[in-house]
Amino acid sequence: MEKNKVSDLLTQPLQVINVGLESFAVELKQQNVAVTHVDWSPPAGGDPKIADLLSKLGT
Amino acid sequence: MSATIINDVRRGFYLDSVALMRFSRVLATMDGIEEAAMMMASPSNRQIMADAGLLDQTSAGAEGGDLIIGIRATTPEAAEAARVQAEQLLDQPTSSTGDGARWRPKTMRAAVKAHPEANLALISVAGDFAAAEARKALRKGLHVMMFSDNVSIADELSLKREARDLGLLVMGPDCGTAILNGTPLAFANRVSAGDIGIIGASGTGTQEISCLISEGGGGISQAIGVGGRDLHEEIGAITTLMALDALDRDPATRHIVVISKPPAAAVAAQVVARIAASSKTFTVCFIGASGWQLPANATFAASLKGAAEHALGGNKLFAEFNADALAKPAKGRTVTGLFCGGTLCAEVQSLFLGAGEAVMSNAAISGVENLSTDPRRHKIIDLGSDEYTQGRPHPMIDPGVRDKALNGELDDADVGIVLLDVVIGFGAHEDPAGHLVDSLGGQTNGQTILIASVTGTDADPQNRKGQIAKLQAAGVLVAPSNADAAELALACLRLGG
Numbered sequence: 001m002e003k004n005k006v007s008d009l010l011t012q013p014l015q016v017i018n019v020g021l022e023s024f025a026v027e028l029k030q031q032n033v034a035v036t037h038v039d040w041s042p043p044a045g046g047d048p049k050i051a052d053l054l055s056k057l058g059t
Numbered sequence: 060m061s062a063t064i065i066n067d068v069r070r071g072f073y074l075d076s077v078a079l080m081r082f083s084r085v086l087a088t089m090d091g092i093e094e095a096a097m098m099m100a101s102p103s104n105r106q107i108m109a110d111a112g113l114l115d116q117t118s119a120g121a122e123g124g125d126l127i128i129g130i131r132a133t134t135p136e137a138a139e140a141a142r143v144q145a146e147q148l149l150d151q152p153t154s155s156t157g158d159g160a161r162w163r164p165k166t167m168r169a170a171v172k173a174h175p176e177a178n179l180a181l182i183s184v185a186g187d188f189a190a191a192e193a194r195k196a197l198r199k200g201l202h203v204m205m206f207s208d209n210v211s212i213a214d215e216l217s218l219k220r221e222a223r224d225l226g227l228l229v230m231g232p233d234c235g236t237a238i239l240n241g242t243p244l245a246f247a248n249r250v251s252a253g254d255i256g257i258i259g260a261s262g263t264g265t266q267e268i269s270c271l272i273s274e275g276g277g278g279i280s281q282a283i284g285v286g287g288r289d290l291h292e293e294i295g296a297i298t299t300l301m302a303l304d305a306l307d308r309d310p311a312t313r314h315i316v317v318i319s320k321p322p323a324a325a326v327a328a329q330v331v332a333r334i335a336a337s338s339k340t341f342t343v344c345f346i347g348a349s350g351w352q353l354p355a356n357a358t359f360a361a362s363l364k365g366a367a368e369h370a371l372g373g374n375k376l377f378a379e380f381n382a383d384a385l386a387k388p389a390k391g392r393t394v395t396g397l398f399c400g401g402t403l404c405a406e407v408q409s410l411f412l413g414a415g416e417a418v419m420s421n422a423a424i425s426g427v428e429n430l431s432t433d434p435r436r437h438k439i440i441d442l443g444s445d446e447y448t449q450g451r452p453h454p455m456i457d458p459g460v461r462d463k464a465l466n467g468e469l470d471d472a473d474v475g476i477v478l479l480d481v482v483i484g485f486g487a488h489e490d491p492a493g494h495l496v497d498s499l500g501g502q503t504n505g506q507t508i509l510i511a512s513v514t515g516t517d518a519d520p521q522n523r524k525g526q527i528a529k530l531q532a533a534g535v536l537v538a539p540s541n542a543d544a545a546e547l548a549l550a551c552l553r554l555g556g
Contacts, residue, residue, distance in 0.1 A: 006226065006228050006301060007305055007308055010305060012240070015174065016177065017167065017179070017180045018180075019170075020181070020207065021076070021206070022078070028244075034174070036170045036174040038163070038164055038165065038169075041124060042099070042124045046099075046100070046122050046123025048123070
């Protein structure tokens with residue numbers, strides 16, 4: 001039987017990908033949480049519609 | 060003499076809204092600067108800058124991925140000095156995660172490749188792009204916490220359905236608070252560990268309840284945020300039901316608190332049926348509702364404080380607090396509430412309504428009038444709502460949004476009492492009480508009664524006791540909870556006649 005993924009989240013150490021406010025990543029690091037901060041910028045030249053489409057295409 | 064406006068555009072240059080707010084503040088305090096802002100050139104931000112009289116033709120071609128520097132100054136020299144300062148700020152190294160010059164991934168895909176053990180994506184990009192990032196995270200097998208707001212309900216539904224099919228949680232959008240496995244995420248507090256789980260469609264509601272439980276000697280097993288619309292009919296409580304299943308299975312959780320605005324009837328029926336099927340006990344706090352039909356293992360709480368007390372087994376919190384003993388007579392007829400926390404704002408509306416007071420709000424709960432100029436009604440404002448936060452960080456990060464409103468209320472002789480929340484913890488401003496006291500000029504004016512409560516704990520980075528001491532030293536009356544602050548305001552009104 002497949003293990004329950006939500007129960008896993010609640011019982012295993014958090015490992016975080018942070019996308020957006022860098023201060024959140026800083027605070028998680030200070031709490032010794034493993035965090036990778038994405039040096040993000042708006043994809044698709046800042047066009048949300050194209051960015052949305054690309055995410056649906058898996059790119 | 061007319062003002063000088065200077066714009067500069069950096070093509071394809073991104074900084075997050077908090078970093079840009081800090082830089083904008085530096086420019087705004089320079090000599091001769093009337094107004095200054097640095098913002099990503101999204102349509103909504105461009106409108107905000109245009110409304111503030113900060114745009115000229117130079118920025119007309121800027122697109123969503125570009126950054127605009129907008130400066131309005133009394134002289135061309137002052138404007139130019141600010142422009143130079145802005146360029147220097149943007150050119151300085153920005154990483155504060157301690158990564159230094161180390162390579163950093165630029166996409167979700169690259170981040171997951173570099174960190175394959177990751178199990179959660181925390182997303183706080185602008186709402187226009189948040190759904191796309193959440194979708195990428197789900198397809199990489201990550202649970203998602205979406206702090207971002209301004210995400211369409213259609214996107215929310217599609218993400219939550221996809222997540223449910225994958226067995227993954229989507230907390231949010233507009234999910235401000237979570238504590239997972241002892242780790243506070245985004246706006247959350249360092250509370251004691253314990254056996255009470257929280258499922259919250261409200262960020263500040265979850266913060267207030269978790270802190271009150273911790274203050275009362277209890278502790279939190281998990282606090283799962285679901286987003287403010289999860290119990291709306293369109294979403295059907297997808298995340299709430301998944302969280303209920305998870306906490307029901309969790310051996311570390313004995314009692315579960317569910318907090319939300321009153322849900323749609325059909326959704327409430329589903330949630331109540333799921334609660335009835337559980338062997339655990341529940342506190343259900345639908346802020347703004349006066350009661351709710353619940354199964355035998357659940358109890359309704361009308362306030363955040365009441366919910367915390369019930370979760371603690373009925374122990375009365377702050378029994379020593381006596382609002383009547385602390386109250387002073389109000390000199391003006393009405394109360395103005397200026398709240399950073401939406402649910403704290405709703406709780407005060409609910410308590411004022413219960414006391415028979417006439418209330419209006421920009422975030423009105425059932426029974427409260429929408430905001431108007433009616434001078435007889437108490438005015439309870441949510442400063443975290445869209446009209447105050449478009450293009451700028453939430454007031455819990457940038458409490459400056461309250462300064463102007465507060466000064467206006469202090470000048471109004473009809474306003475006898477101003478009621479405030481000070482929310483601390485991770486994610487929040489480093490010293491909101493100090494900021495508030497500074498904006499008062501160090502002391503209250505002696506005419507208007509200021510009443511506040513501090514949501515947080517002594518283990519938080521800002522330290523609750525220290526924040527309370529700063530407020531009290533400035534003449535602010537401090538109550539031990541938001542509900543007690545409302546009681547104190549009502550007691551001051553009664554004394555004022």
